[in-house]
Amino acid sequence: xxxxxxxKSVVLAQNKYGSNSVCISLENELIFVDAGMNTTIASEFxxxxxxxxxxxxxxxILTHGHIDHxxxxxxxxxxxxxxxxxxxxxxxxxxxxEFTTEIIASFEIxxxxxxxxxxxxxxxxxSIWFENEMAAGKNQEIQIQVTGGHTNCSSSIYFxxxxxxxxxxxxxxxxxxxxxxxDNDMGLxxxxxxxxxxxxLDAYLPGHGPKIDVNYLVKVREFFEQILETVTxxxxxxxxxxxxxxxxxxxxxxxxxGATKLAYQMxxxxxxxxxx
Ligand SMILES: [Zn+2]
Numbered sequence: 001x002x003x004x005x006x007x008k009s010v011v012l013a014q015n016k017y018g019s020n021s022v023c024i025s026l027e028n029e030l031i032f033v034d035a036g037m038n039t040t041i042a043s044e045f046x047x048x049x050x051x052x053x054x055x056x057x058x059x060x061i062l063t064h065g066h067i068d069h070x071x072x073x074x075x076x077x078x079x080x081x082x083x084x085x086x087x088x089x090x091x092x093x094x095x096x097x098e099f100t101t102e103i104i105a106s107f108e109i110x111x112x113x114x115x116x117x118x119x120x121x122x123x124x125x126x127s128i129w130f131e132n133e134m135a136a137g138k139n140q141e142i143q144i145q146v147t148g149g150h151t152n153c154s155s156s157i158y159f160x161x162x163x164x165x166x167x168x169x170x171x172x173x174x175x176x177x178x179x180x181x182x183d184n185d186m187g188l189x190x191x192x193x194x195x196x197x198x199x200x201l202d203a204y205l206p207g208h209g210p211k212i213d214v215n216y217l218v219k220v221r222e223f224f225e226q227i228l229e230t231v232t233x234x235x236x237x238x239x240x241x242x243x244x245x246x247x248x249x250x251x252x253x254x255x256x257x258g259a260t261k262l263a264y265q266m267x268x269x270x271x272x273x274x275x276x
Contacts, residue, residue: 042075063168065090074122149189173209
């Protein structure tokens, strides 16, 4: 895990396999966003931040119900944990699941360090579920909002004092984005990115990869517009999903070629399937 100081009060911890985690230092407390996948690594991040800022953690906010974002939540079991209501079923499924060898092996395809993470995982249900938006922090300094897009529960966290937005997986940087779930809504996702462009903030923190500025955000939004338009057009022409996957008119994307993941093809298949 590598730490990047984003501003006076915000630190981004980048994780190679699990999601990023963010620490926001408020007047008398620390707020964390997403736990990543590994409890031990998340505990270390929490401890380092408590030492750095000389404050105790109070709250963990989960941006959405994907396992790579909350599997390390055991590091925050003594805190208030806030999550979008629409993520409840997704999280509950794993809290009550037994992680058998077969289940672990199926996750290892996408997350090579999952087995080690499963050994130390301590899942539990969040304490606060919010519907559309809520404020966090003793002085309500943090705005949380459900936007949808990547999943129907995808939320963003805005820290107005330092003009920083934490995007969860609505931004995935230097890696192919994942949009492979049935509750993905590309139109809504593009709309959200457009709103964020207008805000022209100091930093946008993704669910995976380093922080970005508004220029990178534009490239991400343009990619989503292109892929949506191209797949829509090819499907309307009667091309099969296999033909679409191999089609030269697919946009090449904003990430380095070597960083195209297995789940990218699955995402295009999902997009094709759900186009009306
Ligand atoms: Zn996700």
